[in-house]
Amino acid sequence: MKDKIHELLVSAINDLYESKDLSIEIVKTKSEEHGDWSSNIAMIEAKKRGENPKELAKKIINSFSKEDWIEKIELAGPGFINFFLSKKANLKYLKELLDNKESFFPYKEKNKKNILIEYVSSNPTGPLHVGHGRGAAFGSALSYLLKKSGNKVTEEYYVNDQGLQTKILADSVHMKYLEKFNIDTSKIDSTNFYKGSYIDELASKIKNLKKDTFIKIKNEKEFIDLIINEMMLGIKETLNNFKVNFDSFFSESYLYDKKANKIREVLEDLKSDHSFEKEGALWFKSTKFGDDKDRVLIRSDNQETYFLSDIAYHKDKFQRNYDELINIWGSDHHGYLPRVKAAIEALKLNPENLKTIFIQFVSLIKKGKKISMSTRSADFVTLNQLLEEVGVDAARFFYLTKKSDQALEFDIDLAISQDKNNPVYYIQYAYARICSLEKELKKREMIFDLKEGIDNLDLLENKSELEIISSLEDYKIIIEQCCKNYEVHPICFYLRDLASKFHSYYNSETIINDDQKLRNAKFTLLLAIKKTIKSGMDVLIIETPEKM
RNA sequence: CUCCUGGUAGCUCAGCUGGAUAGAGCAUCUGCCUUCUAAGCAGAGGGUCGCAGGUUCGAAUCCUGCCCAGGAGGCCA
Numbered sequence: 001m002k003d004k005i006h007e008l009l010v011s012a013i014n015d016l017y018e019s020k021d022l023s024i025e026i027v028k029t030k031s032e033e034h035g036d037w038s039s040n041i042a043m044i045e046a047k048k049r050g051e052n053p054k055e056l057a058k059k060i061i062n063s064f065s066k067e068d069w070i071e072k073i074e075l076a077g078p079g080f081i082n083f084f085l086s087k088k089a090n091l092k093y094l095k096e097l098l099d100n101k102e103s104f105f106p107y108k109e110k111n112k113k114n115i116l117i118e119y120v121s122s123n124p125t126g127p128l129h130v131g132h133g134r135g136a137a138f139g140s141a142l143s144y145l146l147k148k149s150g151n152k153v154t155e156e157y158y159v160n161d162q163g164l165q166t167k168i169l170a171d172s173v174h175m176k177y178l179e180k181f182n183i184d185t186s187k188i189d190s191t192n193f194y195k196g197s198y199i200d201e202l203a204s205k206i207k208n209l210k211k212d213t214f215i216k217i218k219n220e221k222e223f224i225d226l227i228i229n230e231m232m233l234g235i236k237e238t239l240n241n242f243k244v245n246f247d248s249f250f251s252e253s254y255l256y257d258k259k260a261n262k263i264r265e266v267l268e269d270l271k272s273d274h275s276f277e278k279e280g281a282l283w284f285k286s287t288k289f290g291d292d293k294d295r296v297l298i299r300s301d302n303q304e305t306y307f308l309s310d311i312a313y314h315k316d317k318f319q320r321n322y323d324e325l326i327n328i329w330g331s332d333h334h335g336y337l338p339r340v341k342a343a344i345e346a347l348k349l350n351p352e353n354l355k356t357i358f359i360q361f362v363s364l365i366k367k368g369k370k371i372s373m374s375t376r377s378a379d380f381v382t383l384n385q386l387l388e389e390v391g392v393d394a395a396r397f398f399y400l401t402k403k404s405d406q407a408l409e410f411d412i413d414l415a416i417s418q419d420k421n422n423p424v425y426y427i428q429y430a431y432a433r434i435c436s437l438e439k440e441l442k443k444r445e446m447i448f449d450l451k452e453g454i455d456n457l458d459l460l461e462n463k464s465e466l467e468i469i470s471s472l473e474d475y476k477i478i479i480e481q482c483c484k485n486y487e488v489h490p491i492c493f494y495l496r497d498l499a500s501k502f503h504s505y506y507n508s509e510t511i512i513n514d515d516q517k518l519r520n521a522k523f524t525l526l527l528a529i530k531k532t533i534k535s536g537m538d539v540l541i542i543e544t545p546e547k548m
Numbered sequence: 549c550u551c552c553u554g555g556u557a558g559c560u561c562a563g564c565u566g567g568a569u570a571g572a573g574c575a576u577c578u579g580c581c582u583u584c585u586a587a588g589c590a591g592a593g594g595g596u597c598g599c600a601g602g603u604u605c606g607a608a609u610c611c612u613g614c615c616c617a618g619g620a621g622g623c624c625a
Contacts, residue, residue, distance in 0.1 A: 299623040335620045507589040
């Protein structure tokens with residue numbers, strides 16, 4: 001409908017004067033006094049042209065051609081143009097939705113892109129915790145959304161299986177491993193070691209698998225690979241439980257691979273123009289590209305920094321020919337972005353093609369109190385523990401319900417509750433209720449005729465029905481907005497709202513009645529609600545059970 | 549000290565690319581189950597949109613300053 005009004009406005013204005021770069025905003029109105037749709041174009045244009053907005057609006061309205069789908073057009077307030085649509089026009093979207101039998105999705109991107117989205121990428125030095133869960137939920141939902149709207153999306157996890165932290169992990173496990181053979185480890189400096197119980201469990205596992213072969217480590221790489229592999233198995237299992245599935249896992253160590261030689265390549269790229277040696281280290285002159293200070297690529301002890309391999313990783317991503325790269329990072333990395341962008345520019349790649357989304361912290365609330373967390377001391381709640389406690393659906397919904405760049409307080413008690421307080425259950429309940437109505441219909445030996453329903457949609461004319469018809473079309477707007485802004489939380493709010501409208505409708509009147517035409521029309525509306533809830537929940541990757 | 553986020557109802561948050569009377573949920577109070585799932589519904593109260601200026605027909609939304617909270621500023625990752 002919006003598109004049709006848009007067309008109408010453009011042609012009306014073009015009839016009046018030559019107009020360049022018209023950006024017309026059309027919004028659904030909040031109150032019915034203002035009609036169905038409204039545009040402020042007259043006020044915007046009047047400002048540009050130094051005219052009186054009301055006068056201009058009047059002229060625009062007068063130059064509209066008569067259309068049967070418009071009941072009336074009004075000038076209101078300081079210059080709004082309000083469109084009152086005929087009933088038929090309001091049913092247009094509904095019919096589209098219902099005609100589309102298979103996978104219904106209301107929005108398709110005009111310029112389809114090939115996108116690489118990288119998220120989670122948690123260091124394999126410990127299990128995933130509740131903070132990672134948020135990035136995982138968001139990344140997977142956003143990927144689904146972008147896929148559904150017509151893009152090609154590859155989901156990637158970058159595995160930091162190289163460098164200092166990895167070494168510390170290996171040492172941590174090795175010490176525990178030695179203890180299992182009653183070997184004295186008191187001389188080992190373990191202040192920086194990882195301390196969680198998973199270290200001990202991993203040591204036991206390795207003892208079982210490999211017996212005493214690693215008491216004296218001959219091949220450190222073999223030991224590290226074994227440990228990383230075990231850690232990643234655990235992480236993948238958790239992700240899998242959480243309905244997060246990656247297309248690819250990219251190893252940092254690949255960048256150091258002698259054949260691939262990605263690190264050397266980047267050093268060559270940067271060497272002549274953009275790097276210098278100081279105090280025995282090799283630096284990247286990132287200040288040349290807007291960063292606060294220059295950054296070290298190779299430390300004075302000859303170790304490559306994480307930053308260096310990250311440049312190589314980004315270069316590799318760019319070379320894989322995607323139209324767009326998306327990074328989903330924890331917000332504690334936001335200071336890291338300028339140097340990465342600097343490196344990208346230095347490599348003569350286009351930083352515009354890299355979009356970084358930051359995910360804020362998560363704190364857990366239980367019985368009204370905050371649970372404190374810190375990764376190093378292993379004083380954290382793992383994602384597995386959270387999933388066990390609240391379930392996958394509730395966890396995903398609560399993670400996604402808030403704008404991603406805003407800190408999240410995750411209320412465990414609310415997530416567990418199974419009543420209307422809990423939005424997940426509330427939405428799922430609406431879906432299940434519709435399914436239950438369909439079953440009841442069959443039980444009473446009545447047959448649902450979709451065609452008859454569609455033909456009789458105009459029988460639906462009470463207030464809650466008209467409201468639902470209108471808000472079903474909102475879904476399209478919400479999805480479009482989410483695709484544009486790379487966000488998903490509006491879907492959560494929308495679904496709760498739609499569910500609420502349905503529950504209200506359900507309570508206000510009996511759906512199953514003896515008037516066949518009306519009944520089919522009502523069930524057609526229910527089907528539309530059902531499809532919309534399903535579609536939205538699919539984006540969030542949350543189940544819609546038929547029975548609760 | 550510098551930079552980044554945020555400050556909206558008692559609580560948790562939407563709204564922020566300027567639009568018409570600022571919205572949800574929770575919590576509180578009052579009603580509704582012999583009828584399709586009460587895991588539900590109907591109704592009520594609750595606001596100086598952190599403070600002060602500015603921009604304009606119009607500001608929660610944009611700009612400036614200040615206050616408060618959290619985060620970032622390694623040859624860690």
